[in-house]
Amino acid sequence: MCSSEVRIGHTLNETERQHVADRAWTVLQCLQQLGISCSVRSKYTTTDPYPIYTVIDKKSKHDGLHADCWFEITPDESGYSLTGAFVDSSCWGSQFENGQKIKDQARLGYALNTFYVNVILFFFLGLWLAIVRSIQMVTHWIWGTTYNYVYKMEVPSIHPSILSSEKRAFVDAGLLNNSPYFSVLRQERDIDLIISLDFSEGDPFQTVVDTAKTCTELHIPFPHCVVPTGENTEPNDFYVFAGSTDTPTVIHIPLFNCINCPGEVEKWHKIYTTFQMEYTESMISDLLNKAGSNISNNKENLLREIKYIMEKKKAKLG
DSSP states (O other): OOOSBOEESSSOOHHHHHHHHHHHHHHHHHHHHTTOOOOOOOSOOOOOOOOOEEEEEHHHHHHTOGGGTEEEEOSSEEEETTTTEEEEGGGBTBEEETTEEEEOOOSSOHHHHHHHHHHHHHHHHOHHHHHHHHHHHHHHTOTTEEEOTTTTOOOTTSOHHHHTOSEEEEEEGGGTOSSOHHHHTOGGGOOOEEEEEEOOSSOTTHHHHHHHHHHHHHTOOOOOOOOOTTTTTSOOSOEEEOOOTTSOEEEEEESSOTTTSTTOHHHHHHHSOTTOOOOOHHHHHHHHHHHHHHHHTTHHHHHHHHHHHHHHHHHHHO
């Protein structure tokens, strides 16, 4: 049974807060084993990471509402990451009005219903009618559309056009930025280090550079990113964009680089394209080896930066 109310505010969900505390125990123990001194504050432990899935509000992207674009989904609650409006994840899709649930969500979402409708059309009415129906659905954008839980609410941090919309459509976050930094950049998550394993097909620095630009516009602490000349096409395998006292540090590791693909970066990008329809077993194995080498080759670099950030954190806390 989900909560029937919308939560407004820049605080963490209590379940996530406890999970992070429990997870911290495991992380701190690992750091101590690696010779990085730190304090241990929790008696509980968990080896499970806390998953945060990110999508973007399609209309907000179209309207250039950068603060209202980013939408996160966790096991506990879902909502607009930067503007601070959340609802119990089990209730996302239910019909809300003025912050109160008025109707439970249907058993089947729009995407599943659309799939079944098109299958039925294909078998009983023919291919062309199914194609026409699919085009209509794309034109009116039914996929990813759900009830808007902030409909008719008064939330100063959210744009009025969103509050007056009964439904919202959500699309893949990669259509705006291939690395969803903004869900972890919520102030209440208090992030000190982001390890970015970039897998973009084009410019390997576009995600972090675009994020820095948007953060400047939205006054979100984020390091200034200066890319060395000529390394957009032949990147190295380890970059550190250092933050200040109140700014997180970003370790950026391009998937294909001049260390694990010497002289063949472009070749590997052509093998693994964005619209790759299938992967053979050997392709999967090769890709895992390339990705794994980026970590094994930089183990000491990673530990050095983690140790430095831990020391900086301790100095800040006194």
